[in-house]
Amino acid sequence: MSLTPNRRLVGVVLLVPLVVTLALWAFAWPAARTAPRDLPVAIAGTAPAADQLQQRFEERDGAFEVHRYASEAEARDAIEDRTVYGAVVATAKGPELLTASAGSTVVAQLLREAVTAGAPAGSEVPVTDVVAAPAADPRGAVLGSSILPLAIAGVAAGAAVTVLGLRGARAGVALLGVAVLVGLLATAVTDSWLGALTGDWWSEAGTVALIVLAIGAPVAGLAALLGTPGIGIGALLMVLLGNPFSGVTSAPELLPRPIAVIGQLLPPGAGGSALRSVAFFDGAAAGVPVLTLGVWAVLGLVAVLVGGRRRPAADTTAPASAREPALAG
Structure with missing residues (x-):
């Protein structure tokens, strides 16, 4: 049953300020409470x-x-x-x-x-x-600012798969293809062009691709299981919470508890830690973050495949005259 115009009006008036307040809390509170913790x-x-x-x-x-x-x-x-x-x-x-x-x-x-x-x-x-930041990026600004675009890329991939009606295996192939291409292009920019990443090129590209897949697959999976609202839930989780909770611009141990733990369990935080390890420390301590990304990617792809087996909902936006023959039959 569709909402009346008045209910839609009230929903917009209440929802937008709520989302803005949540975003302000998620970004501003950790920044205001930065201090060493263990x-x-x-x-x-x-x-x-x-x-x-x-x-x-x-x-x-x-x-x-x-x-x-x-x-x-x-x-x-x-x-x-x-x-x-x-x-x-x-x-x-x-x-x-x-x-x-x-x-x-x-x-x-x-x-x-x-x-x-x-x-x-x-x-x-x-x-x-002992392990200096690259001369081309002495403040580590490139790595610190790269996680948000990768999160947006993942959410956009999941949303595009849903909007275009790709389901099941086709959706999985599309998500994998986007992740691989973003990994190659992003590494070409940050490593080959800017010189801000100094590790093994292919390891960096693989890590970036895994980050995008670990974000895009869950978004598409939520949409496959819950419908269009799943895109909003995924974006909220990955961008509004995952990015500010990642600690990539400082360090997870400088964030308030339990933000640091939550952030490292989400793909943006795990991705930032994995990419830093691969880019500057020859992969040291990358095991747990990579495993976390892998779990998100697998769960997302499974949800995409399971959701793809469900029968698509009837198109309620089609004119009544177009639907009557089918109903009569």
């Missing part, structure tokens, strides 16, 4: 100097998760494996800081400020960027 950092060296450094970090209750290593070499390995974001090394001349601006320029600056503030007045703390 941020993994390393302390390297021998006691008692290393113990004093560890105590300084632990004084900020809940802010840092301290990992201890015996040597600077072990701390460097931990940074390159993405076990920690940075390390403070206790030496005979004083503390030295190891960072990874490719992992997060925001965290690198935060650690620099924290260590400098705890150093004796007038002293200078040496800083080594």
Whole structure:
């Protein structure tokens, strides 16, 4: 039964402000509450100097998760494996800081400020960027801004498949084709042209394609099961929640709880983490994010295939005269 014009009017007046308020909350609240929460950092060296450094970090209750290593070499390995974001090394001349601006320029600056503030007045703390952000994108802006376009691409693919009436296997092939082409083109722009990604080209393209598929397939799957409203639900989940909850512009550990956990369970957050690992850390710590993306992609494609087996709803928008012969038969 169709809604009356007055009900449609009330629906628009109430729905649009509600969506805007939700978007403002999703984007503004995490940004306003950015702070370290169990941020993994390393302390390297021998006691008692290393113990004093560890105590300084632990004084900020809940802010840092301290990992201890015996040597600077072990701390460097931990940074390159993405076990920690940075390390403070206790030496005979004083503390030295190891960072990874490719992992997060925001965290690198935060650690620099924290260590400098705890150093004796007038002293200078040496800083080594173990995994540096590329010279073409020293602030990591390209990776940080790439997740939203990829999310939009995925939602657009799912919506297009639905609007064009593609069902079942045809819909799956279309989603796969879009994902592959976006992966190739996006990597050509960000890696080959801008030089903002510096990892293996094909691994980056595959990761981008998986991100798009992990977003587009669930959107199309929801639409296949629920109808057109499924597109709106998918867009809400992937863009209005998934993008601001991803932590890709800073770090998941800087977001309020449980936003960080939710964000990494959604394709935009998992995709950002996977792409960062592939682009700068030779794939270190990419396993869980890639698995998360794979689960979303598979579930979405299954929903598309299951929904495609259902009989399409009758076209209620056709003129009555066009439908009467069928009804009479």
